[in-house]
Amino acid sequence: MTIHAYKKSKKQLTIFFVTLIGITLLSAKLTNFNFLHGIQTLPKAIGWMFSNLYISAQSLEKFPSVLEKLVETIFLSITSTTTAAVVAMFLALMGSQTTKVNNFFASLSRIIASVYRNIPIVAWALILLLSFGQNALTGYFALFLATFGFLTRAFIETIDETSSSSVEALRASGATYFQMVAKAVMPECSPQMISWILYMIETNIRSSTLVGILTGTGIGFMFDLYYKSMNYNVVSLITISIVVVVIGIELISNYVRRVIL
Amino acid sequence: MALLHVKDVSKHYEKGKNVLSDINMEIFEGEFVSIIGPSGAGKSTFLRCINRMINISEGDIHFDGIDVSSLNKKSLRKHRTKIGMIFQHYNLVSRLTVIENVLHGRFGHKSTLQGVLGMFTEDEKMEAFHLLEKLGMSEHAYKRCDQLSGGQKQRVGIARALIQSPKLLLCDEPIASLDPNASKVIMDHLQSISKEMNITCIVNLHQVDVARKYSDRVIGLNSGRVVYDGESKALSSKAIHAIYGSEAGSLIME
Ligand SMILES: Nc1ncnc2c1ncn2[C@@H]1O[C@H](COP(=O)(O)OP(=O)(O)OP(=O)(O)O)[C@@H](O)[C@H]1O
Ligand SMILES: [Mg+2]
Numbered sequence: 001m002t003i004h005a006y007k008k009s010k011k012q013l014t015i016f017f018v019t020l021i022g023i024t025l026l027s028a029k030l031t032n033f034n035f036l037h038g039i040q041t042l043p044k045a046i047g048w049m050f051s052n053l054y055i056s057a058q059s060l061e062k063f064p065s066v067l068e069k070l071v072e073t074i075f076l077s078i079t080s081t082t083t084a085a086v087v088a089m090f091l092a093l094m095g096s097q098t099t100k101v102n103n104f105f106a107s108l109s110r111i112i113a114s115v116y117r118n119i120p121i122v123a124w125a126l127i128l129l130l131s132f133g134q135n136a137l138t139g140y141f142a143l144f145l146a147t148f149g150f151l152t153r154a155f156i157e158t159i160d161e162t163s164s165s166s167v168e169a170l171r172a173s174g175a176t177y178f179q180m181v182a183k184a185v186m187p188e189c190s191p192q193m194i195s196w197i198l199y200m201i202e203t204n205i206r207s208s209t210l211v212g213i214l215t216g217t218g219i220g221f222m223f224d225l226y227y228k229s230m231n232y233n234v235v236s237l238i239t240i241s242i243v244v245v246v247i248g249i250e251l252i253s254n255y256v257r258r259v260i261l
Numbered sequence: 262m263a264l265l266h267v268k269d270v271s272k273h274y275e276k277g278k279n280v281l282s283d284i285n286m287e288i289f290e291g292e293f294v295s296i297i298g299p300s301g302a303g304k305s306t307f308l309r310c311i312n313r314m315i316n317i318s319e320g321d322i323h324f325d326g327i328d329v330s331s332l333n334k335k336s337l338r339k340h341r342t343k344i345g346m347i348f349q350h351y352n353l354v355s356r357l358t359v360i361e362n363v364l365h366g367r368f369g370h371k372s373t374l375q376g377v378l379g380m381f382t383e384d385e386k387m388e389a390f391h392l393l394e395k396l397g398m399s400e401h402a403y404k405r406c407d408q409l410s411g412g413q414k415q416r417v418g419i420a421r422a423l424i425q426s427p428k429l430l431l432c433d434e435p436i437a438s439l440d441p442n443a444s445k446v447i448m449d450h451l452q453s454i455s456k457e458m459n460i461t462c463i464v465n466l467h468q469v470d471v472a473r474k475y476s477d478r479v480i481g482l483n484s485g486r487v488v489y490d491g492e493s494k495a496l497s498s499k500a501i502h503a504i505y506g507s508e509a510g511s512l513i514m515e
Contacts, residue, residue: 169365
């Protein structure tokens with residue numbers, strides 16, 4: 001009986017891997033991706049990177065203006081994340097099974113969150129570009145819309161996982177809706193929610209580079225500018241600054257998480 | 262007159278599948294009643310119908326002279342303040358302190374704003390400490406609840422229910438997650454609450470011997486029907502087998 005089950009699961013595993021390899025080969029064929037060619041050009045690509053992507057003394061002169069744009073980008077992603085978190089909080093309270101007001105609003109908020117979450121941030125940037133033009137507001141809204149969809153979903157799960165039992169107890173004792181939210185949901189969920197917000201700030205700093213290329217703002221715009229004028233030394237300065245900032249933010253948020261959780 | 266009067270109550274979640282069928286009973290002030298029955302018999306559902314955490318499908322429930330089904334939002338809130346509830350998993354706000362959790366039991370008596378701002382009177386705070394002392398928990402008053410043992414958490418749960426000044430305590434498997442020592446402490450407290458404060462207790466239990474030892478009366482549920490309702494002393498082993506739908510001698514007991 002158990003041996004049979006074991007054999008069966010082994011067989012399933014084999015089928016799974018064979019299928020996976022099959023799909024990989026098929027998609028390579030469909031997209032004209034040649035593995036051999038890809039591997040052959042790898043050394044050349046790495047060689048190019050080493051000879052072009054380094055920071056020269058000359059490019060360091062640009063550091064103050066890079067820093068300025070970097071700060072702009074950090075603030076953009078913090079503002080968009082925190083404002084999105086406020087909206088997400090309301091939608092999550094409506095959408096969670098624990099704190100929903102009624103089924104209609106619960107489904108509505110889940111649908112809204114899901115639609116906004118599943119439209120890629122690049123698509124948002126391009127759509128908004130049409131209505132707002134090339135300015136910081138476009139970048140802000142693109143980050144805001146994608147973030148609030150994601151955070152709503154994350155908050156809904158946090159609420160249902162961590163506070164459904166204490167909410168049940170308060171409801172049974174005759175507490176009102178806002179008493180339950182303020183005294184059970186908030187204390188139980190806020191550490192987890194803050195953790196999600198920090199995660200989204202990190203993510204948004206990374207995405208705002210990409211969004212900036214499209215919308216012509218922040219660090220992304222600068223990246224695009226030097227990239228197109230083939231000043232690769234400044235491009236690597238920018239890239240490394242972004243990496244340093246993202247790692248820095250990650251370290252800060254790890255520290256904050258340790259303290260609050 | 263009975264404190265709780267349950268008449269022809271049925272409950273189904275999906276049409277045609279009754280979880281409770283034709284439940285009738287009267288429960289009197291100060292009584293200690295245990296409800297026993299196999300998993301899925303409908304014990305938790307029945308308890309939650311009494312404070313209308315779940316709406317019944319048919320029949321009616323009168324508590325303290327009031328028809329529970331007819332209550333509007335505001336009077337439902339008032340109804341619930343008269344009924345304390347104790348849970349298997351304690352259902353405390355684990356990141357808050359013991360004393361804060363106990364005071365949560367007062368929300369039903371307060372306006373939304375007073376509750377949200379955490380405005381409690383001196384009397385309420387005194388009462389909270391008094392209850393904690395009575396339950397042997399005063400030294401833990403300022404500890405966070407996630408630092409307590411299961412038995413201690415359940416005592417916080419009891420204090421939170423008692424500060425409501427309830428007439429009835431609904432206990433849904435209060436000792437199912439506790440070791441025998443902690444279980445005895447909790448059951449002793451519930452018994453003294455019922456005897457000394459004259460608060461009616463309805464307790465869902467999985468341990469027949471505990472039910473027999475502590476309660477005045479045992480109600481046996483099976484598949485949503487009352488199959489036994491009588492004094493705990495009169496609970497024969499034949500009745501127990503009928504409740505659990507098993508052959509004689511096939512149950513784990515002492
Ligand atoms: N929200 C719900 N929706 C649909 N069915 C439910 C729901 N809650 C409970 N049930 C069903 O109702 C029946 C009774 O459940 P209930 O939890 O009242 O049993 P119980 O006697 O408390 O069991 P246990 O001893 O395991 O706690 C079960 O068959 C369960 O599947
Ligand atoms: Mg149950």
